[in-house]
Amino acid sequence: MDGFLNATVLLSNFVLVPGLAYGAQLALGALGVTLVYRVLRFANLSHGDLMAFGAMLGVLSTWALQAAGVSIAPLPTALLALPLAILGTALMSLFIETAVYRHHRLRRSAPAIFMIVSVGVMFMLNGLVRVVIGPDDQRFADGARFIVRARDFEAMTGLSEGLSIRVSQGITFAVAMAAVAALFYFLNRSRAGKAMRAYADNEDLALLSGIDPDRVVRHTWIIAAALAAIAGTLYGLDKSFKPFTYFQLLLPVFAAAIVGGIGNPVGAIVGGFVVSFSEIGLTYAYKKFLTYLVPPAWAPEGLMQLIATDYKFAISFAILVIVLLIRPTGILPGRVL
């Protein structure tokens, strides 16, 4: 029995808890991608760098708050900086919309042209982030580190495996839940949210019924930017902030959006967790886990790792291809936005 409990705790520790946190970060990113895709009808390749930009603002405001002596210990100061990051990212997004995308929207450029434009935005945001904060790792987490410490857990339960939950993981999950709840309330209940859904569903009909397209587009960018800033800051808090890793997040984020059915917010959330659990589950070394479960004589010799950690990109990609080949509409087709 102890073996089974130990194995469960071990798996929660290294797969379940990190998977939930990472999945929540991916889901927030994928929600932004999906909204932009649904309302503006293009795949925004600059979303990863928008996340980096939001996270950078989060880091900078955290530092400013820390320097001013503001603290909400045991919670990390970054939580207090989050609204500032959201505000800054939303302003940046609105600026990009007015200066760059609006022209192509009015000219009704093809989606492919929008994608190339978003590559340009990606370059500019990437350069901006590197100029302001540099290309290196930045740490900005403070406050308490753990909600549940492995050692305390061991003492409490008498098991040889300890469960540890970091504060950043708990906060990631809580903030993501709050953000998703707010988003769904906005989309389903508020007037502006309904206008957005109507516009996404049928642009001409929405225009005919007096919906202001500029307003809808502005709202979309504000929400996408807010989600990007939250996702970026949480990811930075959980791992560490490095501009280039955000560019690489683009692939799992898009995989999550497409797997769930692009344009579908619930799908984006499901997709985020599908991608995160596949990535972590397939790259985890199951040796210790199996050792707890089987008699000592059967204990595995190798690491029992299905795929090397270096190939985690391959996993998001493989999921993407499999879904696109078997079910091109994603896991949850039908109702979008």
Added chain:
Amino acid sequence: MSPRALLLFAAMAVLLLAVGQFQSWTVALTIFNLCLISAVMALGVNVQWGYAGLFNVGTMGFAAIGGLAAMLVSVPPVQAAWTAGGGGMILSALIIAATAAAVVAARRWLAPPLRGAATVALILIGFLAARHVFGPAADAIENVDAARFGFLGGLGMPIIFSWLVGGLFAAGAAWFIGKIALGLRTDYLAIATLGISEIIIAILRNEDWLTRGVKNVTGLNRPVPREVDLQQASWFLDLSARLGVDPVPFSSLFVKLCYAGLFATVLLLIVVLLERAYHSPWGRMMRALRDNPKAAAAMGKDVKWRQLQAFVLGSAIVGVAGAMLTTLDGQFTPGSYNPLRYTFLIWVMVILGGSGNNLGSVLGGFLIWFLWVQAEPAGRILMEIISSQVPKDFAFRVHFLEASAHLRLFLMGFILILALRFFPQGLLPEEQSRRRPRHVP
């Protein structure tokens, strides 16, 4: 060549000559050589995007495959590694081939409910069996004199053959990838190719038995003489005496000129062939397919097969460029491939130059590479001017002077956005103007 093209190419030449005059001729030739390679890469992307309208953002992967070919062709084989693990490698390759054959057979002969299960089971069995042989073999190879070798080595042939081999490797990979991905919509294709290129780089970086991974393979052989040999050769000393120049710096210039000659030959050959293809019935069909795939399909054109052709051809050209780049560097460094530099920068070249126009892509390749290199010193000067009123040790000033190197990313994005806004057809627009915006379903 239109007067406009002539004028723009002349302006480009003046820019390069100015660098030679005011900075140094070594710098000018270094830039020129990379301009040539960038132009070849841009031509490859132009075949895919400009000819066929395929949104492939996996250029980096094909360039890296070309680089791998350069390394595998030129490096001498490591006998000890072959005896240690060569047999195991061949065996695991055979297991993979047998698995593939069994899967194909199962899919052909079995009925649906059984077919899926059999496919999954066969792949799983094959994967585990191959890993069982592969793991020990890879370890054995990587342990052979790890500081110097630790990989199988290559064929030990002159590196210039690798330009062809790199093209063939990239074409093979593109055929396989295109078979899977080309049915996808534009935006899905972009994400899929982006993912594939990351996977290719991850493989090159981690399969040490094949590539030495991040330990790099240095000292590849060269298609041109070495500087030290030139400085000993009597004909070269005579030549420099006749020209009245110091043989030591001249030897470095001479080597760069030799490279430039080789690269320019390849570029010229590819431009001529692509121009002929563009004006041929095949080119006309590709344009029809790009502008309206449905109408082309209605006319009986096999859209998917033709797109695959363009995808393979473009990737092969990128592969050639990748092999040339590794040849010029003299080393294969899997850690140095980065999508901003090897994929998206190439896209900026094609869009700015004018998609669909080969000369435009060449011009774009030259101009963007020139700006990419020169933006760094220019950014520093700009930062100096901006911050000249601030005290020297002020933290912000120090920070921004360090950061000026990253301004070029910003500049490239700016150029791309400006180009798409004010001259979406590029500096040298395609001859047959596109009256309507491209149709994308």
